[in-house]
Amino acid sequence: MRRLHPLPDEDSPGPPTCAAQCARLCTDTGLSAILTTDKALLHWRAMRRLGDTGLAEHAVQETLLRAWKACASYDPSRGSVRTWLLTIERNILTDIARVRAARPGDAHWDEIGDLAEGRCAGPDFADGLADGLLVAELLARLPGPQRDAVVQVILRDRAYQDVAADLGIPVGTVKTRVHYALRSLRRLPVSA
Numbered sequence: 001m002r003r004l005h006p007l008p009d010e011d012s013p014g015p016p017t018c019a020a021q022c023a024r025l026c027t028d029t030g031l032s033a034i035l036t037t038d039k040a041l042l043h044w045r046a047m048r049r050l051g052d053t054g055l056a057e058h059a060v061q062e063t064l065l066r067a068w069k070a071c072a073s074y075d076p077s078r079g080s081v082r083t084w085l086l087t088i089e090r091n092i093l094t095d096i097a098r099v100r101a102a103r104p105g106d107a108h109w110d111e112i113g114d115l116a117e118g119r120c121a122g123p124d125f126a127d128g129l130a131d132g133l134l135v136a137e138l139l140a141r142l143p144g145p146q147r148d149a150v151v152q153v154i155l156r157d158r159a160y161q162d163v164a165a166d167l168g169i170p171v172g173t174v175k176t177r178v179h180y181a182l183r184s185l186r187r188l189p190v191s192a
Helices: 028-050 053-069 081-102 109-118 125-140 144-155 160-167 171-187
Strands: none
Touching: 028 053, 028 081, 053 081, 125 144, 144 160, 144 171, 160 171
């Protein structure tokens, strides 16, 4: 078996990028221990959820690859290495299920990686534009002071105290304006 990283001592925490509490997947002994103890469980869960041997094997490989890459980010205070691996696998299985649902019958295990990477792309430009126009139209229906309070507190995510200081009004007044503005917006039809 080829060494993943040259290490002088198997008991060392791993490559320089790994912390002392890493998952030990960066060493040959750590990786083979995981393969010995947890590979069957990972494969069983993937097979049970996906029902396809090829997809299950792909999910296990992807789980181990992501865990190996994120070895230094493992935090033992949040759970065991097995729990950490099962969480990574759950996320991968969810990604695969989403791809299969979006393209039923089309998605073979060779294409899953390519399709899963595409889902990380940003939202469609037209959707963002339509949402922005709807928000602008709804805000235009509010009285000026309420609109200003909502824009500052909700859309710009500023603290009530900061907005009150900028406008020269009490904090309670800003909270009241936001409250009544949101109440008015809830009563408007969505297709406004």
